[in-house]
Structures are given as structure tokens and as C-alpha cells.
Amino acid sequence: MIKYSLMERVNPIDLAAPKKFFPVKQAQEELTLRDFAKRISRESTVSTMDAMAVLEGLLQIIPDEIANGKIIKLGDFGTFRSTLSAEGADTAPEFTVSKIKSLNVRFRPAREFRNLLANVKYEQVS
Template sequence: MIKYSLKERVNPTDIAAPNKLYPIKQAQEELTLRDFAKRISRESTVSMMDTMAVLEGLLQIIPDEIVNGKIIKLGDFGTFRSTLSAEGVATADEFSVAKIKSLNVRFRPAREFRNLLASVKYEKVS
């Protein structure tokens, strides 16, 4: 369940327009890698230390492969891929690597995850 509250905000494109209320997601519990390892260990036959080692390995490999241009597919979880942010040019001759501003990471949830996201319940808090 996602908890939210309402907050009044100014329209940045029209400051003279009346303010509107928007939902703001409330901070909830933060889970650490150790929390994940404990849960995986409880729900499987793998020890917590072995689980931590595998998770740490995964967290080492994913960034390395992303910066090498690879697409990372993690089953029913989703896909990580990199995209470029750059200044546009009129012709190929005008382009240089200096026009590339940044390498960004995008995540796309897999179908099962998207279905779960579509079924989320919301609760207003004060």
C-alpha cells in the first residue's frame, strides 16, 4: 500500500494560476541489501552469507555492464538499459563526442511487475 498526503503547489508554467493540490508519496521503511539477504535466506535453502555474496556480485556486475552498453534483463523484474542525452546537430559533420551530455540508466518493469504496479492500493494520510 502506498501512503500519500496532499500538498498545494504552484503551477511553474503559470505562476498567476491558482495553486492545485497534488499527492505526495510518504516516505516509508527503507530496505537494505542485508534485509533482502535475510528474507531470501528465510524463504530458501541458501544461507544469508551466500545470498549476500550473490547480491553483492550482482551489484558489481550490473553497473559494469551498463557502462559497456549492455542491456540487463532480470527476468520477471525488468530491464535496465542505458540511453544518451546529447545536444542535437543539423549534420553528422557537426557532431562530436563533446555534444554528449550524459549516459542515463533507464528501468522498464517486466509485464508481471507492471501488472503489480497497476494493482497498487493507495491510502491518504494526514
């Protein structure tokens, strides 16, 4: 369940427009890698230490492969891919690698994940 409160905000594009109320997601507990490993251990035959080892390996491999331009598909979870942020050039010959500002990582949830997100419940808190 996602908990939220309401906050009145001004329209940054039209400062004269009337303020409107928008939901603000409330911070909830954080889950650590160890928390995931413990849960995997409880729900499978894998030990917490083995789950930690696999998760740590995944966390090392994904950034390496993203940096190599690969698309990472993680089954029913989703896909990680990279995109470029760059300054444009008027012509192709004028473009140089120095115009590339950053490599960004995008995540796209898989269909099953999106379906789960579509059924999330919300609760307003004060």
C-alpha cells in the first residue's frame, strides 16, 4: 500500500494560476540487500549467504554490461537499457564525442510487473 499526504502547490509555468493539491508519497521503510537475501532464503531452499552472493554478483554485472551498451532483460521483472544525453550539432561532421553529456539508465517494468503496479492500493495520511 502506498501512503500519501496532500500538498498545495503552485503551477511553476503559471505562477498566477490558483494553487492545486497534489499527492506526495510518504517515505516508508527501506529494504536492504540483506533484507532481500533473507526473504529469498525464507521463500526458497537457498541460504541467506548464497542469496547475498548472487545478488552481489548481479549488482556488479549489471553496471558493467550497461556500460558496454548491453540491454539487460530480467525476465518478468523488467529491462534496463542505457540512453545518451547530449548537446546537438547542426551537422553530422560538427558532432564530437565531447557533446555527449551523460549515459543514463532507464528501467522498463515487464508486463507482469506493470500489472502488479496497476493494482496498488493508496491510503491518504495526515
